[in-house]
Amino acid sequence: MSTPLMEARGLQLRFGRVAALDDVAIDIHPGEVVAIVGESGSGKTTLLRVLSGLMRPDAGAVTYRGQDVLAMPEAARRRLMRTEWGFVHQNPRDGLRLGVTAGGNIGERLMAVGARHYGNIRAEATEWLKRVEIDPARMDDIPGKFSGGMQQRLQIARVLVTRPRLVFMDEPTGGLDVSVQARLLDLIRALVADLGLAVLIVTHDIAAARLLAHRILVMRQGQVVEEGLTDRVLDDPQHAYTQLLVSSVLAA
Amino acid sequence: MGNWALRAENLSKDFRLHLQGGVRIPVLADVSLTVEPGECVALAGPSGAGKSTLMRCLYGNYGAGAGRILIRHGDAVVDLATADPRLVRAIRRDTLGYVSQFLRVIPRIGAVDIVAEPLMARGVARDAATARARDLLLRLNLPERLHNLPPATFSGGEQQRINLARGFAADYPVLLLDEPTASLDAANRQVVIGLIEEAKARGAALIGIFHDTEVRDRIADRLFDVAPIQDAA
Structure with a gap:
């Protein structure tokens, strides 16, 4: 099948005694929407920041279209961030120029x-x-x-x-009212499909992940405990933590 | 032999409930089922025997515990039980359709777009996909004034007809039907029977759960017994 747009292997990152990333691997293919779900502190935002070059891991490799992201000079990474990548922050004030x-x-x-x-x-x-x-x-x-x-x-x-190829999204609906979230999710869904974007989205909202993502990774304590096709992971979860996560969602 | 569209071999499935002390619930054991193009197989068996679980396994929605689910996808034969998620998506786009009992509504998306979406995913132009969607919705007696509305507030029967239109829009070579006529009146049941007969005539392989015996007798070529596991053991 297609070759991945981005590939990461063996990512390790510790904050003191806490393992934020513990041997994490991930692939993202062109046009694929991948959600990373998990509770606060599971390492999901750290993973996003490492993959987008905002943070350096202690060990591991990240490649984007064959280029070594971690060895890339800062100017080259910034150029990627302006052209082929995009980053949608949870707080729009971090991604906009307010003046x-x-x-x-x-x-x-x-x-x-x-x-x-x-x-x-x-x-x-x-x-x-x-x-x-x-x-x-x-x-x-x-x-x-x-x-x-x-x-x-x-x-x-x-x-x-x-028109980036790969967009990182960190809890894009996080700080918004529920009524506003639905509109935003629908908008993201339509734009991603129209533009054929690859998206890596971090969220703790299982319903948002089901709506947007083709594939899901479940993180806990810095490890990916389960991954696969979105509906299979959510409807037939195998790991104890995923079962807890899925069964904790209230049906509206 | 050899011409089948879908072939499950020695399929087993159990559920391990970690939150209930790790109890293991076996549902399917050693199920083998072959369906030919143009054939409709009705799953039979008492409630709780695992018919819906089998359907979900065949769609890749539940993972298979053991065994293979071979499906003819284009010129290839693929094992759905071990296929990569991206390949499962391609199979669902081009080869394998599933009409569940309930419509999963998406905020703000109108009925006609829900129905047209599988065609547009294959690259059909919006106008052509929308025209086909409207035809199917009208055939299923969903009035035109409802076509552009999001179906969240529609009745159960209306939602089921949207689900059916979506399932029949894309002419899948293999189509799974979970109680497709459960909340329909007699007139709409006849429409669904017509759609199924047309799908068979164009060579689709169908597997269905039909509690409605009248519908089942009209369209099923044979029954496949799904026995509760303690009886099978």
């Missing part, structure tokens, strides 16, 4: 990959505001005036405008 207009937040990413024509950038920003269901009339407002859900949608537009 810059909504249109500017989107246009800035385009300019970072070489776009120069003002009219084209503005047209593309308008298009992306519509795609994330923000009224283009808000183009010149600063994101500080937006609701939390709007800020998160703006962050997603900013990340996706450069």
Whole structure:
């Protein structure tokens, strides 16, 4: 079948006596949505940060399209983050520039990959505001005036405008009201399918993982305790921890 | 022999409940079942015998404990029990369909898009996929004014008809049907019988659970007994 976009093997990282990553391996293929689920402190966000080069592991290897991510100079990693990768933070304030207009937040990413024509950038920003269901009339407002859900949608537009191949998402619906979460999840689902993105999403929301992910990894105490096809892991969980996780969800 | 569409060999399945002290519940033992193209096999057996578990194993939704589930996928024969998740997704897109009893609704997605989605996943253009979806929904007597609405608030029977339209939209070579007529009235049961007969005529292999004996007698070519495990032992 296809070769993986990203591959990691034997990842180890300790914080003092705590193993945040304990011999973790993961593959992500083009167009594949992979969810990492697990409780707080299971190591899932650490894994995301290591894979995206934000944090160095004590041991292990990470490759992206054949390139060694850990050996990559910082400038090359930053270039990847501007072009082929995207990172959606849990708190949109970490992914947006709050003093810059909504249109500017989107246009800035385009300019970072070489776009120069003002009219084209503005047209593309308008298009992306519509795609994330923000009224283009808000183009010149600063994101500080937006609701939390709007800020998160703006962050997603900013990340996706450069058509990355691989997007890392850290609890993208984490801080939002339930009614806002559903809209955002549906939006992410549609955009990911339309653009054929590979996504690695960290979440503790099992329903979100079921909706979005093709494959699931369950983490506990720094280890991947179970992985596989999303519906098989959730409907026929094998590991005691996965059984606990799945049975703890209240059906609405 | 040799022309089968799906062949389960010595399939076993038990559930280990870690939260209940690790108790092990055996459900399927040594089940072997072969289905030919154009054939409809009805699973028979008392409630709790494991018919739905067998269906879920055949779809790859439950992992197989032991045995093989061979399926003809394009020009290849694949063991669904050991296939990589990406291959299982490809099999479900192109070869293997499943109509469950209940529709899993997604916020904000309209009925017609739910039905069209399996076709669009295969690369069918939106217009063509949507047209096919509307035809099927109308055939199943779901009025046009409901087509664009998300079915969360629809009745059980309406949701089941959307599920059926979705299952029959993509002409799968192998189709699993779990109680497809459970909440339907007589008129819609006849529509489903028609859809199943057409699927058989184009060479689809079907496996179904039908508590409705009238429907079963009309469309099943043979019964396959799923015996509770203590009787089989």
